[in-house]
Amino acid sequence: MKIRYLLTILIQLIVYNTINSFSTAKIAIIIVIDQFGYNYINKLESNLNGGIKYLIDNGIVFTNAHYAQSPCTSADHALLSTGVFASYHGIINNKWYENNQLVYCDQDDNNKAQVFKPDGTLYDYGKSAKNIMVDGLSDQLIMSSNDLKNQAWALSLKSRAAISMASKLGKALWIDNETGNFTSSKAYFDKLPEWITNFNKKEKIDKIINFIWQPIYKDKQFYNIQFNNYYKYSKLEFPLIDNILTVDNLIKNKYEQLYNKTPLANQNLIKLAKKCLKINLNNNKFILWLSLSSLDKVGHVYGPDSKEAIDMVYQMDNQIQGLINYIYKIADKRNIKKEDILIALTADHGVMPLTPPLKEFGLDIVHNYSSKELTDNINSQINNKYNIKDIIIGHKNNQFYLNKLKLKKLKKNIRTNIYKDIKKYLLNLPGIRNAWTLKELSKANFDILDRDIYIRREIYKKRSGKIFYSLMPYTKITKHYLKGIAHTSQYNYDTHVPLIIYQPGNFFKKRITKNVYMTQFVPTISQILNISRPSASSDNVLPIFDK
Incomplete structure (x- = not known):
């Protein structure tokens, strides 16, 4: 009996020392690639040489990470932020019906949530996290500091993604599809910060005369994937790659039309992320959520194995490397150690192949x-x-x-x-x-x-x-049952996503093959940041502390 008791104590001490041998992070950069199913890693890893590959080669890679709910952008971004299912956080879909009226997940009709126009005046509609019924990681980070100086920023092309990640107390920025500017709402700012309005003036899309989407690789073998040339089943029956896209093409019928389906959109969002870091990063705890939406936008139209979707992955690989380099450069200038920076990369859902x-x-x-x-x-x-x-x-x-x-x-x-x-x-x-x-x-x-x-x-x-x-x-x-794709099922192609966590000097290269679930993500990040997990989150931490 004594031996069993001593063994129990010994095991507990080993676990305690293992967990506490890792220093906590002060900064978390969480990159969420919309519609980036794990099958992209299986197919393309050998062709990657940028930021995604850097994280794979240096971080903890979970090869069997899954969402355990039916996937959609808003519900899964909210799960990532809160650590609970839609039945708890309340964002069951991008939109739903209440009392026979269609409701958008980020809709808020209160005048305290009106969205900013480029000139600082307000649209007659609002957006906020009102419909998220529990707190999230961003909220806990802000509340964890007595002086409320910790910061959480969430950036995306999609308002529903940015708002789900920023939650109630963070700061959400998204693209205004009417104008091409980045914007937010009064739920997050009394007025749009000057650095954002200046960024919009400098980087506005209509300054581009024309754009040619040139693929990363000239060699066709990098795109030689089955079903990658089925334009007859695409919602747009012409290729975007190697076509000249004038500004009118890009922004016709709002900026949503083609711009968000090109690498330009992600590139501009990453520029905004860099500016956000330059302006706001300091010695307090800091979370930057970055949701890259263009793979989802182009995948819905052309399918996940199209040349457009495959090259979008290659483009993001390069763009993310540039972001990682900038993160370490700006941190070094501010005397923030690499060991204090955690970078996580994952997705909100996978995707079904083109079915025809x-x-x-x-x-x-x-x-x-x-x-x-x-x-x-x-x-x-x-x-x-x-x-x-x-x-x-x-x-x-x-x-x-x-x-x-x-x-x-x-x-x-x-x-x-x-x-x-x-x-x-x-x-x-x-x-x-x-x-x-x-x-x-x-x-x-x-x-x-x-x-x-x-x-x-x-x-x-x-x-x-x-x-x-x-x-x-x-x-x-x-709706378009023979064109494009969907991601609404409970099967692996929709639920299986990459999950990589990297913190230099603390978490070393490892592949973990056991099944894990995305409800474990927030408890883990909370522990690494040494803050309370979101209130409703009750899942176990990921097995990253196991030696």
Whole structure:
């Protein structure tokens, strides 16, 4: 008995000393590449020679990191920030319906959250983290200092990504798709800081006369990946690479149109990140979140194996190396040691391949459905049977939203029969695995290996649809069902992402192959920064302290 007791004490001491042999970081640079599935590492690692490769070669690489919820940009950025699932943080999707009205995840109608125009006046709409129902890493960093001098900044092309990472107390910056400027809202600033307005004047996109997207490599072998030349299944049926893109091409129909789908957009965002560091970095604790969105933008249009998507990875590899060099240069000037700087690289989700080429290739489990056609067909059947028009008002990810006002007027048995009819229709479609009402899914029991539990983690009161479904692999229900791609399933191609953590002198090169989950990310970063983890976060830290 004494021996067992002494062994227990010895083990505890070893673990304690292992954890405490690492110095805490003062600065965390967290790079999130939108739609950067782990399969890109498998396919392209040997071709990388920049910042991504530097982190792979020097940091702790988790080869089996997964999201355990159905993926989307806003929900997964919020998970990264808070350490909890959508069913807890409340951001179930990029948008949803409440009381039959479409709500954007970062929408805030309060005049205290109005978005800034370039001239400092305000738009008539607002954005904030109001819809995030728990605190995040940025909040904890700010609250951890008695004088509130710690800083957390979150930068992205997408407002929903920046806001999810900045949370309530950090500072969020994103691109204004009306003007091409970086902006924010009154939720984060009384007025837009002068350094941001000066940056916008200097770097404005409409100063570019024309732009030619030249690939990193001239040798075609670097792009010789299956299904990389299927422009007939792209939303844009012409290549972006080696085409002359005039400023009118880039910004026609808002800056969102083509600009955000080119390496220019990420390059400009990284310039903003460097400026942010130059202006704000000091000897207090500091987090910089950087979400690079252009891979997602171009991937949705051309597919993840297109030449555009592959070269975007190569471009980011170079751009991230430039950022890392700048981080160490500016830190050295301010007497901040490399050992005090943690750099993490990950993604918000993976991506499904273009499905029509898979079908041509012989994969017979591929199924593509139009969300609009399904909605129209179901509404037509319900109308014919019950004389109720447009019972379904919308479809988001794995959910159908029904008209609550019309449902409320119906007798309970009629409502129940409508639910049954919708589920029956869905379950008769090849590729649909399961279908539930909201109530059924809430109470469902799942086997430990059944990934349908990921769907249940999308449930949040008043924000979820009435009918949920899950898909079989390589089935998708989207608006443009034969064009572009999606990332809404619970399968590996959507949930498996890179995760790399590097802190010189503290965490050394290692590959960890055991399964880990992205809910472990925030507890780990919190521990390294020596701050409290976000309030709702309860998962274990990542196994980075194991020797």
